[in-house]
Amino acid sequence: MAEVLQDQYRVLFEHSADAMLIIDEGRFVDCNDATLKMLGDMSRSELFSTHPSQLSPSFQPDGVPSFDKANEMISMAIENGSHRFEWVHRKIDGTDFPVEVLLTAIPADDRTLLHVVWRDITQRKKTEEELRLSTYVMESTSEGIVVTDMDLKIIEVNPAYCKLLGYTRDEVIGRNAGFAKSGRHDAEFYKAIWHSIDMTGQWQGEIWDRKKSGEVFPIYLRLNVVRDVTGQPRFYTGLFSDISHQKKTEEQLEELAFYDPLTKLPNRTLFHQRLRQDLKNCRRAKKKLALLFIDLDRFKYINDSLGHSRGDLMLVAVGGRIQQAVRSMDTVARMGGDEFTVIITDLTDEFTAGEVAAKILKEVIQPVWIGEHEIIPHMSIGISLFPKDGENVEDLTRYADMAMYHAKNEGGDNFYFFRESMNKESQKRLVLENDMNNGLCNAQFVPYYQPIVDLRSGWIVGVEALARWHHPDRGLVMPDEFIPLAEESGLITTLGQQILQQACLQVKQWMDQHSQELTLAVNLSGRQFNSKELVQDIQGTLEEAGFSHGNLILEITESMMMGHVDRVRNQLDQLHATGIKLAIDDFGTGYSSLSYLQHFPLNSLKIDRSFVTHLLNDRNKRAIVKAIISMANAMDLDVVAEGVESREQALYLKQLDCKKVQGYYFSKPLPAIQFEKLLTNENSRFNFNCTDNDFVDSDQINSLFQ
């Protein structure tokens, strides 16, 4: 019986999946096949001649030498009967592997045998490591993780999930995963998610959830089905990333790309997109649409006189008012500068577009406080209609712009619908510009000369050169027709230069031939005045013509003096330093005061024609002229009154101590040949040696208009 049992134990020993060995007095004396296999197919004899400590690396993972630790383990087994512990062994090929060791002490005669069982725990260790790693990832990741069963009951969450939603782990375990829905998505949205999960086992996308605090926030969610080894779905996992920050950045980028940073209105890009889309919709629904092109009148003046930051405030106020005047579904955009557009969709008839434009005008043309200034904005509106005027973005915008120009030319503060004739007007402008270019290349622009007369002596003491265009087909073209376009197109610089060159040569010749001192006044345009090359160009021209700097008077308008005071002063200082004289033209029509102008190196001012025209019949105008002359005299500024058309006006101006005059009474602007005759004719000395009777009595004047 004992033999049978012994055989059975032998069989168990031999066939055990775990390695089994017997150690007798520190040496292996028996082992099963599993042991040899575990050690890398070692032979029995090899094993028996090896000390147990030699089957291990020199040190165990806790840093203790394997030999010392093995003895310690054995002592503990002998002491306690058995001892279980983990060990690292080494195969004959040198690779280490972890085992769980069970040492059992078997007393035999005078000594103790040790029964050793090694269980390879490589896989267990790996699993433990993986588990430890995934727990670490789950605990430390900043992405929220939720695991649910197949009924969507939450069975695990990580700390990031709790932090994200503001709940504790206990508050969410066991709840349905949909408990944090924001209410922002409809049933269709969730249906699409579940359809994707059913079909592909996953879904990912942006979704809005609700925190415990009630705050709704955007997340990027990745949902996955987790299957068991048989392929059966067992869990759902959800990975949550808070994308609030990213959303904000996206919004900011969108804002930058599509919105005007100043007025917060859609910009040109978004306007084009919206108009394109609105046209598509209108085409499909067979509806009408109106496009309003709005431009502020005289905005440049506000910008220049009050500064850009105040100009900006004005644009913001105007943008807000336009928006208030239209429906929320209509697009109000800022195209840049002082230009705005409005798209009116769902238009029933043209009349409505006119009504909207009138409403905008009414809303906008109201006083607005810009800092300490109360200003009334002015604007012109052009309207184009779809499908009547055009079918695409480009045509409609161009036509509304043309209509706006028309409104502006008609005095502003009004609106005009586009008409085909405007298109023709604009083509005419293009032809004119082209013609002007040719004219400049072919010396068709010449100065005409108008005398400036000294009221005390009656002599011509100066001359103003005024541009005229000898057009080969149209004959004589006046400046009002070409100067604005020359300004707009930039041709004014060449034109101004040509007029100055010709006038300098001509006036110098007159002075030389007739030994007569004359000043030459020429107009400077805003564009010329702002040119960096101005001083250099003018000096070059004067030197070429041998014209004395002191005899040249550059006429600039008040509006050119506004704005960047430092830049203006610098330009004027440079001109002044060369000896050139500077005059303010059309004085009284702008908003500057003499006290403002005294900060600049000016020599004279020309009282605008509008004051002189009404000098004798308008008490207010008269008072203004009087004040200008006496203040200018006090400031040692030369005064020229322009637009004198009658002897009475001239006499009255003389009485007011105005020294110089210019006007049709003396002569209209003349071509050089005719002016020369005027200059050399003895009879052309104007006699203002008035008798007492000639003087105009203020009572007399008052009676003229009573």
Ligand SMILES: Nc1nc2c(ncn2[C@@H]2O[C@H](COP(=O)(O)O[C@H]3[C@@H](O)[C@H](n4cnc5c(=O)[nH]c(N)nc54)O[C@@H]3COP(=O)(O)O)[C@@H](O)[C@H]2O)c(=O)[nH]1
């Ligand atoms: N930048 C440049 N601007 C120029 C140049 N040449 C002219 N201009 C500008 O065009 C404006 C109109 O000029 P014009 O038609 O020549 O008119 C001048 C005179 O003819 C007119 N005037 C003079 N006296 C009288 C008068 O008694 N009655 C009356 N009805 N008109 C009169 O006034 C104009 C002179 O204006 P000003 O320059 O303000 O002295 C002209 O105003 C310029 O702005 C050029 O070369 N460059």
